[in-house]
Amino acid sequence: MPTKPTRASDALRAAQMYYLQAQTMDAIARELRTSRSTVSRLLSAARDSGLVQIQVKTPSDRAPELERAIHKRYRVDVHVVPVADTLNEVEVLDRVSMQAARTIGPLVDSNAVIGVAWGSTLSTVSRHLTRKTTHGTVIVQLNGAGNTQTSGIAYASEIIRRFGTAYGATVEQFPVPAFFDKAETKRMMWQERSVRRILDLQDRMTIAIFGVGSIDADLPSHVYSGGYLDATDIAALEAGGVAGDVATVFFRSDGSDAGIVLNDRSSGPSLAKLRQVRRRICIISGAKKIRGLRGALAAGLATDLILDESTARILVEQESPSADPIFGLLNSLEGL
Incomplete structure (x- = not known):
C-alpha cells in the first residue's frame, strides 16, 4: 500500500x-x-524550512569568494550573509540570525541531541526558527545561566524552549550557575546524579549551536553585560589575553585556553569536549567580534560558520595576501 x-x-x-x-x-x-x-x-x-535557499548574484557580490577563502584557510563550511554597510548592528544581527535559522533547520534530524548555548545571538536566532517535525530529538542547554543577580532560568530557558518548539523536541535545561564561586564546588556538583544526567546528554551531542562572546562588541555579549563577571574577573581576562568565549568558556586569539583560571569555574563544556561534537555551528554578527572569531577558528571549535559579509571581509583581509592566491582575487575585485 x-x-x-x-x-x-x-x-x-x-x-x-x-x-x-x-x-x-x-x-x-x-x-x-x-x-x-x-x-x-x-x-x-x-x-x-531551508529546502530552498535563494541567492541574488550581482557583479559586486563577494560572498562566494569570501566563502572560498575562509573555507580554504579554516576548513569550515561557510555561509556569508550579504548585508548593506548602512545597516546598524541590530539589523545585521537580525539578517544573520534569519540565515542561520534557515541553515540549521535542514540539518536537524530525528533522534539528534542538539546542544544550544544562550546569548544575544542565539536569542535572536531562536526567534527565526521555522517548524520541522522530528522524533526523539533532544535540545540540551550547553551551559548554566545563574549568577548573583538572577537565576538566569527565564532568559536561557526561553531560548531553549523556542528550539524545542520549532523541532518538536524534548528540552533539557541546565539549572546551574554560569560560573561557580570555586572550582572545587563545580567538581563536587559535577558528581551529582541530576547534573551528570545533563552532562551525559552533552557527551552524546550530534550538533552544537553557539555564538562567540566578546567584550568589545557593539552589542555586548550577555555574559559580559548581564552581571556574570565582576571587575576582578574582567581584569583577569584582559591580563590573560582572552579574546572571547563560547558557552562561557574562554580562549585567546591563537585558540589556546591553558591557564585561564575562570574556565575552571565555568559550567560550559571544555573546548576539548566541544571539538568532539560532529557538527558545530558557529554564528557571528558584528566585526567587533573578529578577535573572538579568530580565536574560535584557531581552536577548531566550528565545522560550520555563518557570519555577515563585513566580518567575513575583515577576517579574510587580515590574513597575509601571499598566503593564498584567492586573496589577490578578492583585492582585485575592490576595483571593479
Whole structure:
C-alpha cells in the first residue's frame, strides 16, 4: 500500500519542479492534484524550512569568494550573509540570525541531541526558527545561566524552549550557575546524579549551536553585560589575553585556553569536549567580534560558520595576501 505523501515531501517535490524543472505553478498543481494556491504555500514552506535557499548574484557580490577563502584557510563550511554597510548592528544581527535559522533547520534530524548555548545571538536566532517535525530529538542547554543577580532560568530557558518548539523536541535545561564561586564546588556538583544526567546528554551531542562572546562588541555579549563577571574577573581576562568565549568558556586569539583560571569555574563544556561534537555551528554578527572569531577558528571549535559579509571581509583581509592566491582575487575585485 503506497505511503501517503507528507507536506514536507510535497514541498520538496513542488520546489524541484518549480526551481529545477521550470514548471509553472498551474502545471505543478495538476501533477500534484491540488490547487495553485496550495502549490504557492508549498513553495513558501520549502523556502521557510531551508529546502530552498535563494541567492541574488550581482557583479559586486563577494560572498562566494569570501566563502572560498575562509573555507580554504579554516576548513569550515561557510555561509556569508550579504548585508548593506548602512545597516546598524541590530539589523545585521537580525539578517544573520534569519540565515542561520534557515541553515540549521535542514540539518536537524530525528533522534539528534542538539546542544544550544544562550546569548544575544542565539536569542535572536531562536526567534527565526521555522517548524520541522522530528522524533526523539533532544535540545540540551550547553551551559548554566545563574549568577548573583538572577537565576538566569527565564532568559536561557526561553531560548531553549523556542528550539524545542520549532523541532518538536524534548528540552533539557541546565539549572546551574554560569560560573561557580570555586572550582572545587563545580567538581563536587559535577558528581551529582541530576547534573551528570545533563552532562551525559552533552557527551552524546550530534550538533552544537553557539555564538562567540566578546567584550568589545557593539552589542555586548550577555555574559559580559548581564552581571556574570565582576571587575576582578574582567581584569583577569584582559591580563590573560582572552579574546572571547563560547558557552562561557574562554580562549585567546591563537585558540589556546591553558591557564585561564575562570574556565575552571565555568559550567560550559571544555573546548576539548566541544571539538568532539560532529557538527558545530558557529554564528557571528558584528566585526567587533573578529578577535573572538579568530580565536574560535584557531581552536577548531566550528565545522560550520555563518557570519555577515563585513566580518567575513575583515577576517579574510587580515590574513597575509601571499598566503593564498584567492586573496589577490578578492583585492582585485575592490576595483571593479
